[in-house]
Amino acid sequence: MSARLSTLPILSADDALVALRDAHPLVQCITNAVVTNFTANALLAVGAAPAMCDLPGEAGVFASVANGVLINLGTPTAEQREAAREAAAGGAPWVLDPVAVGVLPVRTALARELLDAGPAIIRGNASEIRALAGDGAGGRGVDSVDGPEAARDAARTLARTTGAVVAVSGERDLITDGLRDVRVTGGSALLTRVTGGGCSLGATMAAFLGVTDPFSAAIAASALHAAASEIAASVSSGPGSFATAFIDALASVDPSALVAAGRVTDDVREGAQQ
Amino acid sequence: MSARLSTLPILSADDALVALRDAHPLVQCITNAVVTNFTANALLAVGAAPAMCDLPGEAGVFASVANGVLINLGTPTAEQREAAREAAAGGAPWVLDPVAVGVLPVRTALARELLDAGPAIIRGNASEIRALAGDGAGGRGVDSVDGPEAARDAARTLARTTGAVVAVSGERDLITDGLRDVRVTGGSALLTRVTGGGCSLGATMAAFLGVTDPFSAAIAASALHAAASEIAASVSSGPGSFATAFIDALASVDPSALVAAGRVTDDVREGAQQ
Amino acid sequence: MSARLSTLPILSADDALVALRDAHPLVQCITNAVVTNFTANALLAVGAAPAMCDLPGEAGVFASVANGVLINLGTPTAEQREAAREAAAGGAPWVLDPVAVGVLPVRTALARELLDAGPAIIRGNASEIRALAGDGAGGRGVDSVDGPEAARDAARTLARTTGAVVAVSGERDLITDGLRDVRVTGGSALLTRVTGGGCSLGATMAAFLGVTDPFSAAIAASALHAAASEIAASVSSGPGSFATAFIDALASVDPSALVAAGRVTDDVREGAQQ
Numbered sequence: 001m002s003a004r005l006s007t008l009p010i011l012s013a014d015d016a017l018v019a020l021r022d023a024h025p026l027v028q029c030i031t032n033a034v035v036t037n038f039t040a041n042a043l044l045a046v047g048a049a050p051a052m053c054d055l056p057g058e059a060g061v062f063a064s065v066a067n068g069v070l071i072n073l074g075t076p077t078a079e080q081r082e083a084a085r086e087a088a089a090g091g092a093p094w095v096l097d098p099v100a101v102g103v104l105p106v107r108t109a110l111a112r113e114l115l116d117a118g119p120a121i122i123r124g125n126a127s128e129i130r131a132l133a134g135d136g137a138g139g140r141g142v143d144s145v146d147g148p149e150a151a152r153d154a155a156r157t158l159a160r161t162t163g164a165v166v167a168v169s170g171e172r173d174l175i176t177d178g179l180r181d182v183r184v185t186g187g188s189a190l191l192t193r194v195t196g197g198g199c200s201l202g203a204t205m206a207a208f209l210g211v212t213d214p215f216s217a218a219i220a221a222s223a224l225h226a227a228a229s230e231i232a233a234s235v236s237s238g239p240g241s242f243a244t245a246f247i248d249a250l251a252s253v254d255p256s257a258l259v260a261a262g263r264v265t266d267d268v269r270e271g272a273q274q
Numbered sequence: 275m276s277a278r279l280s281t282l283p284i285l286s287a288d289d290a291l292v293a294l295r296d297a298h299p300l301v302q303c304i305t306n307a308v309v310t311n312f313t314a315n316a317l318l319a320v321g322a323a324p325a326m327c328d329l330p331g332e333a334g335v336f337a338s339v340a341n342g343v344l345i346n347l348g349t350p351t352a353e354q355r356e357a358a359r360e361a362a363a364g365g366a367p368w369v370l371d372p373v374a375v376g377v378l379p380v381r382t383a384l385a386r387e388l389l390d391a392g393p394a395i396i397r398g399n400a401s402e403i404r405a406l407a408g409d410g411a412g413g414r415g416v417d418s419v420d421g422p423e424a425a426r427d428a429a430r431t432l433a434r435t436t437g438a439v440v441a442v443s444g445e446r447d448l449i450t451d452g453l454r455d456v457r458v459t460g461g462s463a464l465l466t467r468v469t470g471g472g473c474s475l476g477a478t479m480a481a482f483l484g485v486t487d488p489f490s491a492a493i494a495a496s497a498l499h500a501a502a503s504e505i506a507a508s509v510s511s512g513p514g515s516f517a518t519a520f521i522d523a524l525a526s527v528d529p530s531a532l533v534a535a536g537r538v539t540d541d542v543r544e545g546a547q548q
Numbered sequence: 549m550s551a552r553l554s555t556l557p558i559l560s561a562d563d564a565l566v567a568l569r570d571a572h573p574l575v576q577c578i579t580n581a582v583v584t585n586f587t588a589n590a591l592l593a594v595g596a597a598p599a600m601c602d603l604p605g606e607a608g609v610f611a612s613v614a615n616g617v618l619i620n621l622g623t624p625t626a627e628q629r630e631a632a633r634e635a636a637a638g639g640a641p642w643v644l645d646p647v648a649v650g651v652l653p654v655r656t657a658l659a660r661e662l663l664d665a666g667p668a669i670i671r672g673n674a675s676e677i678r679a680l681a682g683d684g685a686g687g688r689g690v691d692s693v694d695g696p697e698a699a700r701d702a703a704r705t706l707a708r709t710t711g712a713v714v715a716v717s718g719e720r721d722l723i724t725d726g727l728r729d730v731r732v733t734g735g736s737a738l739l740t741r742v743t744g745g746g747c748s749l750g751a752t753m754a755a756f757l758g759v760t761d762p763f764s765a766a767i768a769a770s771a772l773h774a775a776a777s778e779i780a781a782s783v784s785s786g787p788g789s790f791a792t793a794f795i796d797a798l799a800s801v802d803p804s805a806l807v808a809a810g811r812v813t814d815d816v817r818e819g820a821q822q
Contacts, residue, residue: 034310034326036582040743045787050743051648052582052623058652065651075326077353079625100325103339104332193525195314195324238522239319248786251741308584308600349600351627374599377613378606467799469588469598512796513593 011212013264014255016220021047025067025210028092029203030054030084032074032099035196038243039070042200045250046224048207059083063090067210070203071114072097073107081110088117093209095121096164097202102131115162120214122158123167123202126151133158148174152181165214167205169198173222175215181267182219186226186260188233190242201225223264224250227257285486287538288529290494295321299341299484302366303477304328304358306348306373309470312517313344316474319524320498322481333357337364341484344477345388346371347381355384362391367483369395370438371476376405389436394488396432397441397476400425407432422448426455439488441479443472447496449489455541456493460500460534462507464516475499497538498524501531559760561812562803564768569595573615573758576640577751578602578632580622580647583744586791587618590748593798594772596755607631611638615758618751619662620645621655629658636665641757643669644712645750650679663710668762670706671715671750674699681706696722700729713762715753717746721770723763729815730767734774734808736781738790749773771812772798775805 011019027048031039036052043050053062056079063069069092071084088094096119098111111132115122124132126146133154148155148168155166159178168174173184191197201221208217231253232245258264285293301322305313310326317324327336330353337343343366345358362368370393372385385406389396398406400420407428422429422442429440433452442448447458465471475495482491505527506519532538559567575596579587584600591598601610604627611617617640619632636642644667646659659680663670672680674694681702696703696716703714707726716722721732739745749769756765779801780793806812 032326033307033581034314037311037585037743040582041787041791044741044743052580053648053652054623055625055652055654057654061652075328077329077351077625100327104327104329104335106329106331193318195311195318236522238525239315240518240521240525243315243521244518244788244792247788247791248784251786251788306600307581308588311585349602351603351625374601378601378603378609380603380605467592469585469592510796512799513589514792514795514799517589517795518792 008212011216011220013220013223013258016208016212016216017224017255017258019211020207023211024049025207026051026065027068027070027203027207027210028053028059028062028066028087029070029072029206030059030080030087031070031072031199031203034074035199038196039200039203041247042250043203043207045247046204046207048210050203054080054083056082056086060086060090063087063092066090066092068092068206068208069094070097070206071095072099072199072202073101073111074099074199076107076110084110084114088114088119093120093214095119095123095202095206095209097123097199098128098132099199101128119162119164120209121165121167121205121218122162123169123205123218125169125198129158129166129168130154147171165218167218167222169201169222175218175222177215183265183267184219184222184226184263185265186230186263188229188242190233190236190239191225191229191246193239194243194246219264220258223258224253226263227260228253282486285490285494287494287497287532290482290486290490291498291529291532293485294481297485298323299481300325300339301342301344301477301481301484302327302333302336302340302361303344303346303480304333304354304361305344305346305473305477308348309473312470313474313477315521316524317477317481319521320478320481322484324477328354328357330356330360334360334364337361337366340364340366342366342480342482343368344371344480345369346373346473346476347375347385348373348473350381350384358384358388362388367394367488369393369397369476369480369483371397371473372402372406373473375402393436393438394483395439395441395479395492396436397443397479397492399443399472403432403440403442404428421445426450439492441492441496443475443496449492449496451489457539457541458493458496458500458537459539460504460537462503462516464507464510464513465499465503465520467513468517468520493538494532497532498527500537501534502527556760559764559768561768561771561806564756564760564764565772565803565806567759568755571759572597573755574599574613575616575618575751575755575758576601576607576610576614576635577618577620577754578607578628578635579618579620579747579751582622583747586744587748587751589795590798591751591755593795594752594755596758598751602628602631604630604634608634608638611635611640614638614640616640616754616756617642618645618754619643620647620747620750621649621659622647622747624655624658632658632662636662641668641762643667643671643750643754643757645671645747646676646680647672647747649676667710667712668757669713669715669753669766670710671717671753671766673717673746677706677714677716678702695719713766715766715770717749717770723766723770725763731813731815732767732770732774732811733813734778734811736777736790738781738784738787739773739777739794741787742791742794767812768806771806772801774811775808776801
């Protein structure tokens with residue numbers, strides 16, 4: 001794990017958002033062609049400075065100055081695969097988003113290779129996390145057929161073997177470091193009707209890595225997306241207007257909404273029993 | 275043509291939309307960098323599950339499980355060209371969108387090669403269809419200088435020689451299998467002021483290939499886009515808000531709007547006379 | 549510089565917009581993956597016909613018929629770098645947008661090489677222009693740490709040594725040909741919270757190259773974006789809705805808003821003193 005990480009404080013989700021908006025962390029994204037625009041706008045909205053620097057020969061240079069890095073395997077071209085290796089070794093804390101890993105051979109091989117490079121956070125849906133942990137055959141493309149709880153054991157195992165925080169996204173998000181489990185509740189089903197909901201969540205986690213530790217970062221990002229999607233759903237009339245309102249909400253959501261009653265539940269005891 | 279296709283029923287446009295929203299077909303897209311996001315959101319809005327899987331070594335694997343595939347030649351990188359060949363041979367019914375074919379040599383050569391791989395549907399504007407049929411020199415980039423009727427003979431010839439349904443998009447869409455011509459009327463000129471209108475139409479056709487035969491699929495997709503763009507135009511104040519409202523409308527349009535009076539006109543006699 | 553340019557008239561910003569909407573110039577873009585969609589929609593909104601033709605073997609062919617070309621170095625893949633060289637030699641007047649040049653080696657080398665190919669306009673933020681002129685070490689990714697005036701001397705030098713008009717974007721834009729300085733005032737800070745604001749401005753300059761000389765084109769595009777972003781800010785509630793409203797405003801803004809009092813200030817005397 002990056003030496004830089006060790007100096008960052010543990011923060012509650014609301015305090016982390018305040019810190020993020022104040023720090024404007026530089027976030028490098030190596031991500032898929034479908035969501036680059038939405039992801040960059042989401043990062044700008046939360047207060048980060050995004051840079052989609054994904055070229056061999058540049059990605060490592062940039063990662064050496066970035067505050068957080070996202071490596072998303074949605075459409076990993078040959079150049080992006082090489083850039084991902086450079087960025088993972090660049091020194092900044094980074095998030096691995098193993099999109100559609102399992103059935104598809106190119107990204108699956110790369111994801112396994114990148115695990116050895118020490119991601120700070122691994123974010124995926126239940127199928128992706130299970131496939132990465134060697135449990136199950138993966139989902140139907142980017143869809144997950146199961147909810148996060150079905151991947152709980154796989155997530156814990158993956159966290160323990162890699163040292164990463166593992167975040168399983170779904171109707172109720174599960175975040176674990178292998179011992180401690182936190183759930184984040186809320187959000188809107190409309191976020192699953194827009195491409196980039198999960199991908200931008202990984203990017204937001206990378207942004208929070210610029211201001212807090214990986215466990216706090218994964219929780220704060222999940223709570224922020226849940227709160228912002230609730231606001232967006234309340235003012236939109238379909239997936240198109242929801243996507244627009246979601247970006248607006250990321251920029252304007254009150255930090256207190258991230259720690260609303262029942263939003264973040266910490267289940268240390270249950271995790272420690274295993 | 276794919277063996278899977280033979281088992282799918284002929285459906286009217288309204289019934290096809292009901293079936294599509296129920297089936298959530300898995301749609302693989304190899305498409306251009308300009309419209310990936312808009313296309314994925316359009317597919318999610320109509321009820322499909324999009325996957326922009328366009329890597330060599332993965333595209334064929336994915337096509338073997340997809341319910342429909344789009345191969346759009348808007349910005350065909352070397353990796354996408356190889357992936358397109360894999361996907362065309364993957365076994366799923368697929369749509370060819372020969373963007374800007376004619377003047378530009380790389381995509382023109384690939385489009386001709388792909389014709390031999392048996393697309394279920396070929397969708398383009400009049401200039402593209404004429405160029406692909408060897409009639410005319412192609413348009414001005416993605417623009418077409420002529421309307422669909424100017425490409426009627428070329429479309430019929432192309433349908434007869436390839437076995438594909440040919441859909442010529444324009445103010446009034448023309449869909450032909452070489453014998454039978456159907457026109458789809460309606461829509462909004464605002465759809466031509468937004469990038470991805472035509473490209474997302476090809477993707478929607480690929481989605482309908484998951485629930486009905488190619489002729490019905492091309493008609494249903496054209497009718498859906500026409501109806502949704504009318505709704506969107508009625509609530510928008512420019513191309514930006516139109517694009518957002520169009521996605522909303524794709525998700526909410528009542529199936530009956532696809533078969534409103536005068537929307538779909540079937541001209542069997544005229545086609546059979548030739 | 550392109551022979552075609554010599555026949556184009558000097559136009560005020562309002563007259564240039566009228567001419568642009570009438571001429572529908574064909575604009576080729578070799579640009580980054582983050583902003584292709586937003587850029588194409590911005591070009592369609594201003595009345596241009598965009599084509600993101602960025603393949604080796606096609607880019608030069610297309611540039612020979614385009615009315616203006618944008619070469620943006622945001623995410624220059626190997627294929628795009630080759631295509632950029634082809635397009636720069638294609639004969640159409642072109643805009644160079646040296647995104648994040650300075651620290652990142654691949655794009656920096658390409659930018660310097662392309663300077664010798666004779667861009668009509670160079671557009672960047674202060675850090676990029678200073679880095680390209682050999683003055684300063686570049687910014688923090690796409691961010692600029694300084695305002696345009698800090699790059700005034702570098703911009704003038706770059707203009708004189710390359711023969712290009714240099715446009716430095718910021719809160720108050722600076723446009724210079726090395727002797728004459730023009731400032732364009734206005735706009736909205738929200739444009740900096742949306743990705744593609746600067747990139748689409750470069751594309752709009754390429755569109756204006758189809759109807760007027762480079763100096764007039766750079767001024768008109770800057771004034772158009774300033775005016776449109778003011779309109780958009782007045783009707784939006786965050787960066788998401790601002791982006792949508794900005795596209796609407798590009799399509800509907802009254803030409804007179806481009807020459808509102810104080811918008812464009814011409815400082816010939818100051819420039820000539822140097």
